[in-house]
Amino acid sequence: GAGVSQSPSNKVTEKGKDVELRCDPISGHTALYWYRQSLGQGLEFLIYFQGNSAPDKSGLPSDRFSAERTGGSVSTLTIQRTQQEDSAVYLCASSLGQGSQPQHFGDGTRLSIL
Amino acid sequence: AQSVTQPDIHITVSEGASLELRCNYSYGATPYLFWYVQSPGQGLQLLLKYFSGDTLVQGIKGFEAEFKRSQSSFNLRKPSVHWSDAAEYFCAVVFSGAGSYQLTFGKGTKLSVIP
Secondary structure, eight states, X not given: OOOOEEEOSEEEEOTTOOEEEEEEOOTTOXXXXXXXXXXXXXXXXXXXXXXXXXXXXXXXXXXXXXEEESTTSOEEEEEOSOXXXXXXXXXXXXXXXXXXXOOEEOOOEEEEEO | OOEEEOOOSEEEEETTSOEEEOOEEEOSSXXXXXXXXXXXXXXXXXXXXXXXSOSEEEOGGGOEEEEEGGGTXXXXXXXXXXXXXOEEEEEEEEOTTOTTOOOEEOXXXXXXXXX
């Protein structure tokens, strides 16, 4: 079956531009997570969606970052006024539920800010 | 603070040799424990998980891990490494007090395999 799909796989943009990253979770998975992977910081949690509940935004590094999840499925992570420190691989994961349910990851979007 | 430590940044082993990757966590209760593997340019693939019960868990690709409560450890092992195992390995933990059940990762261990 289809796994977690992320697009684009690579994105290069100029500093100050806005970017949108997309995640299609595994069908039927109610939980969706965004993580960021960078050389200096490793893998960091950004945001979590579960069903129709309010998202947990506690990992977002600044107010330039936002995310939404439409219809309980597709999610978009938006970074406004990008900075060079935003350069990283952004990974999306989904799971059947909470807690012990394992998270399944997409291949990520590699974001490079010039 | 809750944390996950992988003390070895880089390990090199010969093909056919045994492997053990270390992982320790700092937490008062038993968390949910995972090992993921990442090949270059790819996402994370789940190798195995531990929630409760038998402390020795089997995973895919011939990997196993043992949970030791007294040592707060969850080390990954493989009896005979194949060249295709070269990748980066991440230990990850869900601390049950985390409302959103997000994964907290170690910094990873890069495995190189000598033919």
